[in-house]
Amino acid sequence: MDRTTIDMWVGIFVTLGVAALLGLAMKVGNLTTNTIGETYTVTANFENIGGLKPRAPVKSAGVVVGRVADITFDSATYEAVVSLTIDKRYPFPKDTFANIYTAGLLGEQYIGLEAGGDEASLANGDKITQTQDAVVLEKMISQFLYNKAAEPAAPTGNSESTKPEADALGASPLDNIGKQPATTTE
Amino acid sequence: MKSGILVALVRGFRMVGRRCIDGIWRLGAGMRLFWLTLISSGESFRRFHLTIREVYFTGVMSLIIILVSAFFVGMVLGLQGYHTLQKYGSSEAIGVLVALALVRELGPVVTALLFAGRAGTAITAEIGLMKATEQLSAMEMMAVSPIARVVAPRFWAGVIAMPILAALFSMVGILGGYLVAVPLIGVDAGAFWSQMQASVDWQHDILNGVIKSVVFGVACTMIALFEGYDAPPTAEGVSRATTRTVVTSSLAVLGLDFILTSFMLSV
Numbered sequence: 376m377d378r379t380t381i382d383m384w385v386g387i388f389v390t391l392g393v394a395a396l397l398g399l400a401m402k403v404g405n406l407t408t409n410t411i412g413e414t415y416t417v418t419a420n421f422e423n424i425g426g427l428k429p430r431a432p433v434k435s436a437g438v439v440v441g442r443v444a445d446i447t448f449d450s451a452t453y454e455a456v457v458s459l460t461i462d463k464r465y466p467f468p469k470d471t472f473a474n475i476y477t478a479g480l481l482g483e484q485y486i487g488l489e490a491g492g493d494e495a496s497l498a499n500g501d502k503i504t505q506t507q508d509a510v511v512l513e514k515m516i517s518q519f520l521y522n523k524a525a526e527p528a529a530p531t532g533n534s535e536s537t538k539p540e541a542d543a544l545g546a547s548p549l550d551n552i553g554k555q556p557a558t559t560t561e
Numbered sequence: 562m563k564s565g566i567l568v569a570l571v572r573g574f575r576m577v578g579r580r581c582i583d584g585i586w587r588l589g590a591g592m593r594l595f596w597l598t599l600i601s602s603g604e605s606f607r608r609f610h611l612t613i614r615e616v617y618f619t620g621v622m623s624l625i626i627i628l629v630s631a632f633f634v635g636m637v638l639g640l641q642g643y644h645t646l647q648k649y650g651s652s653e654a655i656g657v658l659v660a661l662a663l664v665r666e667l668g669p670v671v672t673a674l675l676f677a678g679r680a681g682t683a684i685t686a687e688i689g690l691m692k693a694t695e696q697l698s699a700m701e702m703m704a705v706s707p708i709a710r711v712v713a714p715r716f717w718a719g720v721i722a723m724p725i726l727a728a729l730f731s732m733v734g735i736l737g738g739y740l741v742a743v744p745l746i747g748v749d750a751g752a753f754w755s756q757m758q759a760s761v762d763w764q765h766d767i768l769n770g771v772i773k774s775v776v777f778g779v780a781c782t783m784i785a786l787f788e789g790y791d792a793p794p795t796a797e798g799v800s801r802a803t804t805r806t807v808v809t810s811s812l813a814v815l816g817l818d819f820i821l822t823s824f825m826l827s828v
Contacts, residue, residue: 378610381617388621392725395732396771402754403660403735404763430762 413463415499416444419473419486420454425509427475427484433459435488440465443486459486461497468493469501475509484509591787594712598786601706602713611714612721619680619715619782620722624729626679627672631730634671635737638662642738643746652748656757659738660731664761664770668731670818673777676723677810681785684715685806688789689799712790716782723778724771731770769825773818780817781810 424446433441441461449456461467470491477484497503605612642658688711691697697707735757742748761767785806792802 376617378614381614382610384621385613385616388616388624388722389725392728395725395728396767398732399664399728399735399767400763403664403731403757404761404767 414441414460415463415497416458416460417497417499417501417503418456418458419503419506420449420452420456421473421475421506421508422454423508423511424455424457425475425477425484425511427457427486427509431483431485433461433486433488435465435467435490440488457486459503466496469495469497470505471497471503472505472507473503474507477510587787587791590791591783594708594787594790595783597708598713598716598783601709602717604709605714605717611710612717615714615718616722618683619676619718620725623676623679623722623726626675627726627730628733630671630675631668631733632737634667634730635659635663635734635739636741638667638734639738639741639746643742643748652746653752653756655738655742655748656753657760659742660735660757660761661766663731663734663738664766666818666822668734669727669770669773669777670814672727672730672774673723673781673814674811676719676726676778677781677785677807677814680719680722681781681806681810682803684719684782684785685789685792685803686799688712688715688786689792689794689802692790692792693794693796693799695794712786716786719782719785720775720778723781724774727770727774727777765825769821772825773821776817776821777814780813784810784813 427443427446429443429446431443432439433443441459443457444460445458447456447458448454459473467488468491470493472489472491474487474489475484476487491505638659639655642655643652646652646654646658688697691707691711697711700707700710739750739753742753743750788802788806788809789799792798
């Protein structure tokens with residue numbers, strides 16, 4: 376076979392390979408969305424982070440505004456310290472509320488930021504004080520069972536018996552979940 | 562009677578010992594050839610057309626088998642993934658499944674297995690026959706190092722071709738999965754790509770896949786070269802060496818894959 380023909384085919388081969396790699400990086404991977412320019416880092420303490428992982432998204436109003444950079448354990452307060460890198464384009468007030476949510480029923484966990492009303496904005500190295508822990512399903516169930524056991528046995532045959540029971544079933548267990556650190560969002 | 566059992570036992574031990582020593586000897590000889598190839602590979606870069614010629618034979622000629630099998634592997638992944646995922650009502654995650662399976666594992670591993678069968682056997686048979694017909698000795702007589710002239714260009718060609726083939730395999734496989742998932746089954750195209758982009762990481766998934774394919778390229782090519790260089794100069798010897806190339810390369814690829822994956826997932 377001619378040497379120039381071989382050169383041409385190898386050239387096509389290598390170009391195809393580079394194109395495939397670029398395609399993988401751009402179309403399949405997150406190289407384009409990964410680099411979010413300049414960022415600032417804030418920390419938030421949580422009593423329980425559930426299944427939150429580094430690189431989990433930080434969302435506000437459903438839009439990804441940053442990523443979880445690092446998760447460490449503070450042995451002085453026995454809390455998890457989560458540092459978040461947030462895009463410089465999105466400033467948040469100082470009294471922003473950080474929640475750990477789950478995407479879908481079995482999906483990954485992410486941090487949701489809800490803006491407060493403070494005039495001053497969060498700066499690099501600041502700490503978000505108002506946080507809400509991840510919902511732990513076992514805790515929720517045990518709380519529910521505990522409430523069920525604590526309530527007095529409903530008198531049977533009473534005409535009003537269904538109403539308090541419905542209240543206890545529907546309202547009380549869910550209301551108490553996750554309100555330990557702070558409850559003021561407004 | 563008793564001595565008969567003893568003799569059989571001794572013979573058994575002897576066989577195990579010989580196999581063991583033979584294996585270690587081959588490993589050492591292979592490493593020595595690897596080292597010799599590395600230090601005498603300057604010429605394969607100075608006279609780069611030698612390497613390009615081998616890239617043509619190992620890479621370009623393997624394209625068809627790699628691309629066709631990638632297409633079918635991607636389509637099968639799409640079908641199988643859809644049937645399992647729809648039970649959990651998350652058939653949009655099919656893009657993630659296909660992409661991660663291909664980029665992390667199937668791309669490098671299946672490419673390396675096909676490469677060993679398509680290109681590795683050719684290398685072994687070629688070098689084995691060169692040795693059997695005393696072409697290698699003739700080169701040495703002319704003061705041309707056969708390692709620099711014959712072995713090193715083939716080695717570097719394999720190392721160059723393997724990552725390219727693996728990247729093409731992943732890309733074509735994902736296209737195959739897309740064809741099954743979106744036009745055939747009716748998964749939403751936007752969800753297919755966006756979920757894929759959200760969970761495939763450039764560094765942890767794609768770059769690690771490329772590293773894997775480079776390591777597999779080194780292993781497969783080196784095993785093929787060593788088996789050819791070490792083959793007894795007979796027709797039977799070359800045929801045995803070719804068989805051993807496929808067996809050893811496949812086992813090495815699968816074993817190395819486990820080791821590399823355990824390192825990559827722990828980091």
